[in-house]
Amino acid sequence: MTFREGGSFEGGRVRTRRGGVAAGGGIGLAIVAFLVYQLTGVDLSGELASLQQVTGAGAGGGQVGEVPECTAADANTNRECRLSATLYTLDAFWTDVSAAEGIAFDIPEAESFQGATTTGCGAASAAVGPFYCPADQTIYLDVSFFDELRTRFGAEGGPFAEMYVVAHEYGHHMQHLMGRMEGLDRRDTGPGSDGVRLELQADCYAGMWAHDAATRVDPDTGRTFLVPPTDEELAQALSAAEAIGDDHIQASSGGGVNPDTWTHGSSEQRQRWFTIGWNEGTLTACDTFATDDL
Ligand SMILES: [Zn+2]
Structure with a gap:
């Protein structure tokens, strides 16, 4: 999916941090706790806060800036502009859904970082992968993970895979606002566990957004924000969902596939729920907690 050229996006939506350095002997512990959080999608911020006090672990620093104003054409070629533009389309979508559903809505913050960073949930290094921290309502995306997506999906599939990941993390923000993480x-951690349901719901929400972004008309230009995806591009999005599925990650890490340790759902499940979100477009259709058919 590409942005329709002509429009532009304001700067300041995404904070950038470059050259953050992990510091303190407790960083390993903090990362372990973070991984648990990231994989299970539950709020460990309380535990991390106490961990921080005990170990004095700290990270972050580096050069902090923000993604400047950029055009839709930039969003198609520049990663951080694309991240910013994607967030604007997500803000617009979830503002409307929240108004219709009576959800008290706040936009999440977003940080694109390299190396390491400090978050409301504790210290994080780029090894953690993209995640959402409920404590500071911020989506954290490390640059190296996007490099990996680019390597895996190429110049064609990489951009949509990036957008999908942002939409998935934004889905966790909406779950937080709706009290779903409580x-x-x-x-x-099994295939039907709360953790899997939470992750599949975030995939479903990503599908809802993708369909909206492809069909929503920008009142300023009278055209859609995004060029509606071709079947091929949609297939790329689904392969992104597949590649990020836990079973795939486990298989490619050489550890074999063990359903008992699935926390994000299988590739097939993730594709299925993205598609349900795309086709149905409602929070009700995305209620993975209300069905035994995951
Ligand atoms: Zn997730």
């Missing part, structure tokens, strides 16, 4: 069973 009362989850944090220990259960």
Whole structure:
């Protein structure tokens, strides 16, 4: 999916951090706790806060800036402009859904970082991958993960895969606002666990956004924000969902596939729920907690 050229996007939506350095002996512990958070989608910020006090772990620093104003044409070639533009389309979509559904809406913050960073959930290094921190309502995206997507999907598929990841993390923000992250069973990690349901719901929300972004008309230009994807591009989005599925990650890491440790759902499940979001476009259709048919 590409942005329709002609429009532009204001600067300041995305914070950038370059050259952040992990510091303190406790960083390993903080990362381990983070991984648990990221994989299970539950809020470990309380635990991390105490961990921080005990270990004195810190990270961050580096050069902080923001993504400047950029055009839709830039969004098609420049990663950070694309990130910023994608967030604007997500803001517009979820503002409308929230108004219709009576959800008290706040836009999430976003940080694109390289190396390491400090978050409301503790210290993080780029090894963590993209994640959402409920404590500071911020989506954190590390540049190296996007490099990996580019390597995996190429110049054609990479950009949409990036947008999909942003939309998935934004989905976690919406779950946070709707109270969906409360009362989850944090220990259960099987195929039908709360963690898997949470992740598949975020994929479904990403599908809702993708369909909206492809069909929503910008009142300023009278045209859609995004060029509606071709079947091929949609297939790329689905292969991104597939490649990020836990079973795939496990298989390619040489550890074999073990359904008992799935926390994001299988490739097939992730594709299916993205498609349900795309086709149905409602929060009700995306209620992965209300069905046994995951
Ligand atoms: Zn997730």
